[in-house]
Amino acid sequence: MSPSIPPALRGRRARIVAITLPIGIAGSLIALPLTAQATPSADAVIAEVYGGGGNSGATFTNDFIELGNSGTGAFDLSGWSVQYLSGSPTATTKWSVTPLAGAIPAGGSYLVEEAKGAGGDTPLPTPDATGTLALSASSGTVALVHSTTALTCLTADDCAADTAIKDLVGFGTAAVRETTPATGADNTHSVTRDAALRDTDNNSVDLSGATPTPRNSAGTGGEGPGGGEPTPTPTPTDTTPGDVRIHDIQGAGRISPYVGKSVTNVPGVVTAVRSTGTSRGFWIQDTKPDKNAATSEAVFVFTGSTTPQVRVGDSVVVSAKVVQYYPGGQSSGAQSITELSGPTTAVLSSGNKLPAAEVVNAKTLPDTYAPKVKGLNIEPLALKPDKFTLDWFASREGMLLQIGESRVVGASNSYGETWITTKPKQNPTPRGGTVYTGYDDPNSGRLKLISLTGDSISANVGDTLTGDSTGVLDYSNYGGYTLQTTTLGKVTSGGLTPQVAKKGADDELSVATYNVENLAPTNAQSKFDRLADGIVTNLASPDVVSLEEIQDNNGSKDDGTVAADQTLAKFIAAIKAKGGPAYEYRSIDPQDKADGGEPGGNIRNVFLFNPKRVSFIDRPGGDATTAVKVVTSGDKNQYVSLSASPGRIAPASDAWKSSRKPLVGEFDFRGQRIFIVGNHFNSKGGDQPGHGVFQPPTLGSETQRLAQAKEVNGFVSDLISKDKKAKVVVLGDLNDYQFSKPLDKLTKGGVLTDLVNTLPVNQRYSYVYDGNSQTLDHILVSPAIKKPGYEIVHINAEFADQASDHDPQVVRIK
Template identity: 55%
Template sequence: MRSSHPRSAAVSALVATALATGLLAGTADAAEGSASADPIHIHDIQGTTRISPLNGKQVADVAGIVTGVRTYGSRGFWMQDPDADDNDATSEGIFVFTGSAPTVAVGDAVKVSGLVGEYVPGGVSSGNQSVTQISKPVVTVVSSGNAVPEATAINEYNVPAEYAPAGDPAAAHSINGLPLEPSRYALDFYESLEGMNVKIGTSRVVGATDPYSEMWVTVKGWENTAKRGGTLYGSYESQNTGRLQIQQLAPVAQQPFPVANVGDKLTGTTEGPLDFNQFGGYTLVARTLGTVKAGTLAPEKTKPQAANELAVATYNVENLDPSDPQEKFDNLAKAVVANLASPDILALEEIQDDNGAKNDGTVSAEETIKKFTAAIVAAGGPAYEWRTINPENNKDGGEPGGNIRQVFLFNPARVSFTDRAAGDSVTATGVTQVNGGKAALTHSPGRIDPANPAWADSRKPLAGEFVFKGKTVFVIANHFGSKGGDEGLTSIHQPPVRSSEAKRLLQAQAVNGFVKQLLAADKNANVLAVGDINDFEFSATAQALEDGGALYSAIKSLPKAERYSYVYQGNAQVLDQILTSPAVKNFTYDSVHINAEFSAQNSDHDPQVLRFRP
């Protein structure tokens, strides 16, 4: 419990009277002959739910000590009342939105008059929680050089293990109107500290420094620990309560933000106001930032395939096009050769057209692929051949004008591609039988059911027929719809609304149906569905892909602590997958961690490799 200074019942009654009559200013008088209204404190504004009881009302002469000043982005300052009440659910801190650079300094004692409001970062449609704030302020500095109120510690002992209450069914499952229970739920705990001066001790980095000068740490070093130091998101109920985003108050131009990778330590004390923002939820905006102690994490290298093993990989290369620096091509190529051991078949996602995001109708990606395959040769790799199908202009989602698509690279010294009446962007490949009952594609390469509404404004799966040591292997390269539009884990709706899942479910059903056609033609067909599935191995999307035993998500063959290909808001999670048909047995699987855990990335995804003997 925070230090408390309870007010008497008589004073509380006066506050209630003042609120009821709308006399919120400490200097305002009630009707003639009545006493002055009690001063409004920050905890009166914050209240015991996420929405201020004074939302939309004017307040006057609200007192506090300035604990942080932000001169960029959402400009303003935080202030805190050093005289806390006896209710742990009510925060003693608040953000004052000034719009322009504030003229106050940390340690100033101020009185603020203005409009109480609830600002929703990202807008109401985002589902984000709101920040209680005072806007259009009139600020009076009473004194300077005061001690900042003692920071409240956030640590493994006081952050609850349960993440969030279930939302109110009568209010669209919103938690906004629920009384805060900071000793029971992590989100309530953080909300009860909104705007307050908080601190953490030495903490493990679980999300690398990003281009926006942010990192993620966990105050619970033992919570769902991934093998290499991250925090694993292994189910919808494993939100990982100890995660906290770290920013700094000082502009980067004045004070560079430290570079950290997953597994590093942010040592010492990190202290500052607790904010809530659009891109990470609860965020400690550091006035005092700890020191990064580097760990020993290094990019992984997978084992080379044996002579009689076929190695199939998938890699999202993040909007690659010829305008990218040669360094990106070279680094991606070195990864293919050194870290992926030059797989026999490599399915690429996010290969853009020959002029990238320039929106001029160009759809060919030949220059992009030639530049990449040349870089692989220069890195000591094989002279890969390729197959792809150009999309219709701006019909496959992604960056406008970029026309991302999947591409097969294959090493002709190890594997051959069976070309069968190559399909186009709108023609569906089908399944037929050849050679006395063996399955074959009607178009190779070909697209799976491109007219299906499931693929509207999304990448269509690319199917190809390969031969390795006389055995046919079917590979389906996928890039399912993104999670754009989904609500974050800190949403006001609990559980959060994951609207993007509906489309991926239909996409998974389409791919599963196609695989079942192949297996109906030949129950022993070797089929691999690979790519950026944009969903978890435990999701309804994965279950739909696996339906009827047609496929198996091979990443589930790894120990749980190794199942991830992406790190988002400090959660190590699965987005990229390779799924196998029943005939693909005795395989080895590797999620090759070379990007997601590192501040320096060539892509935000880790590639996946599967090796087996057809």
Template identity: 55%
Template sequence: MDRKLGLTVRATAAGLLASASLMALPSAAHAATYTISAIQGTTRISPYNGSTVTTTGIVTAIRSTGSSRGFWIQSASGDGNAATSDAIFVYTGSSTPNTAVGNSITITGRVSEYIPGGTSSGNQSLTELGSASWSTNSTGNALPAAVTISDATVPATYTRTNSGGSINSFTLDPTAYALDYYESLEGMRVSVGSTPVVGPTNAYNEMWVNVKPAQLNSVRGGSLYSSYNSQNSGRLQITTLLSSAFPTATVGDTISGATGVLDYSAYGGYSLNATSVGTLTSGGVGKETTAAQSAGQLSVATYNVENLDPTDPASKFSALAQGIVNNLKSPDIVALEEVQDNDGPADNGVVSATTTLSMLTSAIRTAGGPAYSYTQINPRNDTDGGEPGGNIRQVLLYNPARVGFTARGNATATTANSVTSVGGVAQLTYNPGRIAPTNSAWSASRKPLAAEFTFGGQKYFVIANHFVSKGGDYALHSQYQPPTRSSETQRGSQGSVENSFVDSILAAQSDAHVIVLGDLNDFPFSTAVSNLEGGVLTDLVDTLPASEQYTYVYDGNSQVLDHTLVSSSITSHDYDIVHINSEFSDQTSDHDPQVVRITP
């Protein structure tokens, strides 16, 4: 799904209104005159929301492309109140603004509060003028000085709270709360000096920096999200209004500076829309390579391959193969998440993924890897969530030259796996089989895939997972604080259901070797992971130094979404998160893989 869809819909609808209004522009004679600061007010919502007003300001920046065009104006001199912004965005829809930077204009327009992403997103609103007409007073004016955003100006506390309610009505306190500070600068010219990059450049020319050195706490220069209260207040998204090339940044790099206007977006919240960008200095962060397993070690990995399907370019298959062979050292078993069916997002009833998997395993062989076999179960069409028509599922690749696998039974997408005891040894009824696939915990979500393998004369139960996504959760920058995380309820249930299945294995054989791994879409400190552990599994991410605990970078926060958990009988292991994607702009996937090497 296009991440910009919400903005596109808004721009189209509002653009129609703007176009219609050109035939009946508001009259300055019938609009009261206010300063920009007065229009912005001291809270997040303008006291003149819905009113037609007249004001004066200097054009500081123009967005002249896309369907959400407009420009920013700022008072030549502010009102001296730190809680009020001295600037505002003028929305012109799909029409290119007929003005120029440096113009002093008098403008009449209707005040509105636009919520990027829509009301249901929970996002904050952007105060703007629409249906506007203006006249030019003078040209070539000096621009108001940019406010420097720095460690000294950004509060360490990210936000105030309101028991999950909206913080819109509170008077801004920009010296106490980072979200209030950024809101108080909405639309104004701002700058950052030499600043470390904590989120790589993406396809939309966006990167993240952090102006607070104390929050650069990952081993490679990122900012760790290690609890619900570690939001990292110094994070700021930088994007561009320039037609020139935008820097391609990696986590750990440093941008020498940037100046622009502070906007608010559905994707990332407060953003410095750059009118000038400095140079990028490499931090030397490279893609990691794990150690190879010894002949006597069983290596098991998990890798979210991000909606892999045959319509992807051959370069993606090649890059994934290179990562598995060279960076992960050809693990004996690889749990894959987000493998799509043979025609990808085409929603036509196809559920088989044989072509997808043939292309991947062939690419692995071409890269010098083993001739992997695989086991999986096709989902029912359009029942497991993910991209519509894609029918994503987990797949277990395995190297038959190193591990044993014997299929048992003929489980379908809705067949529930179970555990029996054969001579005191646990055994799956189906190999492979899904865990409680008709349980409501897995509604519109991937069902765990459980399988048995043998290595070195011992049996290993491997359960591949992809818990329900965080879709629908409010963002950290939400107007509702603390943000509602509605998806956590279902993942909590998923953790409990799967833990019960693990309990049944251990009840049949107390010293059974169980490996639970995959994209759990939740944090080590979450209820979902706690429920899954249930006193019988250990999350291996907890065994790493804190600075190495991340598998994913989102909005400049390095965080853990992917996990490997083991039962207590697995006592000798070497665990590694292999950072080859999340910190880099040339991602093969948005997740980092991980591997555990187990010595029987």
């Protein structure tokens, strides 16, 4: 997968749907971390981890780790340590160590104070041990270790096998964790085990986000500045609504003027309740709004892992601490949500009429998506909801909204998310989507829907949601503002069907590219069959198919295997069973864990070719580390060839660090020599989100793709300088847009033409992400290739049921 905005590696409190993911996006973005498991503890465990100390919005000045002891005797910590590892370790990442001393009392706690930040105003209770570990607020791993020597394990499986580890907590998107990582950590929330110190060896089950409550071995502490574990408490005796209203708390900007402060008896009516997951809570909305369009009249009340004891229609007053919650952590660049945390809630009456939902239609949202401050943070700016869509959403945070009939522009996915457009005339594609035409035009009408009540739909791009969809407006680091629906429209089919490519003429060479999304022998046979049917039926059995994301013979299992002959044999057999050619293949096995992608998967580029139609010119010498060169014959019939076929372009270059190296092959079609370069550039992981606080967002991943494009352009330029009539096809998942700097670099000097630009603007897409139909896959050709026939064949990206997240494309060359 290759999203336009990195979900990156998706760390969030499970606020929309519990996600046990990945994210090795396309290529690499979605990497499924391995699972660490140890024997569940009956005594000492890690009870709480907080890395937000001293950060923005924090009250406590320091990070901390709290240990707990559920045993009946004291737990001696002599010779023990707590250790910390970053959430995404590399081969050179080291564990950091804080030695311990003393003991954890029976049934008690033990507090380890760690690094101090610049913010906060409340010191921790007197710690039992001190260290200097600078914990991440949103993602990392902490281990309780029967040794003071730094651990060396860097994968979940290796850590599970290390007998020195007593307990281990991974949180956020940590690659090293027990089963799945705990969620809910940020600048103002720790991950906390329940009072019984339950230990099932599944971090996401055992720990959840909560207000930090540090407690030492003397029993001091245990109550966070905001009031401890965020659970509803007994009805207060004074239920008179206070002077502070919700619109005062929300303010006219993105950050609450009350952040970090406690508020008393804030009145509102409960409009929606989230009673599952680790981000439980409820939304309240004021029935007496002010007249300021920039101030939201609703707010989310966070109860953590505790089920709220309120119902929709209850009139309540809430006393709590005001916090700014950043899904994915503040460093992700995501926007924040103003919340009430550690609430005390009193129900005044029930069955009350809800405030009227604000109707959103084609004219509601501004055409301009976001204010632009040249990459700076827009948080300090006053909201202008009449000018910018992001500001309009921020000014309606948590409020009831209603959308009438709407068109689906992003198919329903496995997480229950469906994208619609409120502006059906905004950059429509012929098949019902919304095409992404440039960085300055991100399509302001898009909005993600997900059911709060468990209703599910399966909709394709171009389908229509008839009737009304009503819900409360939330925010996620995956896609931005989201309508959590309490009522959901009905799906009316738009009749979308998979496309079929034109079959090439007998004298045409057909060449296709297809990202088959982490294909491995461990995948179900049904996936092989569907991909095979796509090649035979929808692509009309191309003469050459350049594949991306072919995994090694045991898929994501990380045991040093790099060969992919079994993967390819299974795929070729599936194609033949569908009536396709008996393809042969050429590829070069990568070095283990050197090409990015899902850890242990060793994805690579591969050529399939039909030997009855085209010949592969084999030249020895190609391997994982040797660079292919362009050579000339030196005789009177001088011609160019490759030093090795297949070969790899500059595999030692830093441009390809942790990324797939281009595969180059020399083919013969009816006496004509064709050079094909299969590519899979690095993913967009690391880019700031388009819906975030930095506008325009910084595209951090672009730097490497620019270097990769330069390497490929240099190779093609060298080839064409030695033979101006050379026919070259460069294709693959380039993980960038036709209007991007890497594509400009790749086509520099006119050595290549990007064929997507020969299509009408509203047909330039091969991938759908966050409701935007966009181009990530490309076929480019050298000047010697005249009048190529080119098609993007839409069979996946627009459908809820898809064999891959990319659409293939094909070029026909005479």
